[in-house]
Amino acid sequence: MFMTLLAGWSSLLSRFSGQDDVVIGTPVANRPRSELESLIGFFVNTLALHIRPQGHLSVAALLEQVKAVMLAAHAHQDLPFEQVVEALQPPRSLGHSPIFQVMLALNNTPGGGELSLPELSLEPLQAPHTTAQFDLSLALVEADGGLIGSLEYASDLFERATIERIAGHLQVLLEGMVADDQQAVGELPLLSCEQRRQVLESFNDTVAAYPADTLLHQLFEEQAAQQPDALAVADETGSLTYGELNAR
Incomplete structure (x- = not known):
């Protein structure tokens, strides 16, 4: 044992x-x-x-x-x-x-x-x-x-x-x-x-309504304008905020 x-x-x-x-x-x-x-x-x-x-x-x-x-x-x-x-x-x-x-x-x-x-x-x-x-x-x-x-x-x-x-x-x-x-x-x-x-279903239950006539990049720019300092992406080498990612 x-x-x-x-x-x-x-x-x-x-x-x-x-x-x-x-x-x-x-x-x-x-x-x-x-x-x-x-x-x-x-x-x-x-x-x-x-x-x-x-x-x-x-x-x-x-x-x-x-x-x-x-x-x-x-x-x-x-x-x-x-x-x-x-x-x-x-x-x-x-x-x-x-x-x-x-x-x-x-x-x-x-x-x-x-x-x-x-x-x-x-x-x-x-x-x-x-x-x-x-x-x-x-x-x-x-x-x-x-x-x-x-x-x-x-x-x-x-x-x-x-x-x-x-x-x-x-x-x-x-x-x-x-x-x-x-x-x-x-x-x-x-x-x-x-x-x-819970991980696969509950945590990923992130359905949200969005305007059907708005393009994806426009939605991203709106998010960057609302929360420029919020974390957007991260990996073992570093991270980027919405503002930093949108500026690229």
Whole structure:
């Protein structure tokens, strides 16, 4: 399950960022030997996973890549993350963590990590968070045959509405991965059926009456005269207002 989630999360980040190289951090229990399982203590280490979710790859091919990355990373899980940072010497900044700025964590502990102790009643409580350690941190827990989780974010980089859309896009993308593992990851859907209908129909419902005896260039000149500073066209190289475009 984790590999599928990692493939989906990396693909979504690639689509949003426009980058084919994605590095995601994930915590690992770091208890490879059975004699460590019963010990009380903090053994957790952090792995930096380098994924290349290129758009032309099929879902199946991306999953194979993620599997290889995970196996290679777990083979060296004893290496402390701090030593990785020290060896790579990446540019450091107080504004973000080194190596990666996005985290993915899955808690698949049987029972969701719940404890049963004599004469004690336990319940999970939400602790308030005032700071985010990473730009984005997705934490998921297996519970009741499904997944529940939270998406922590840096509020100076993202608005809540954006994060809610990201969560929705991830769900739709994962559903697309499960439906067809031969589909190219760059073509996986991000919008639900209702959202697609809204974009294609509601947002494009721009029918307006105009004089039948007026030519198109005359209508444009009228618009330029009424709103010369309004945006007319834009692409990755720049933009033009109605006034600027009409002057050409």
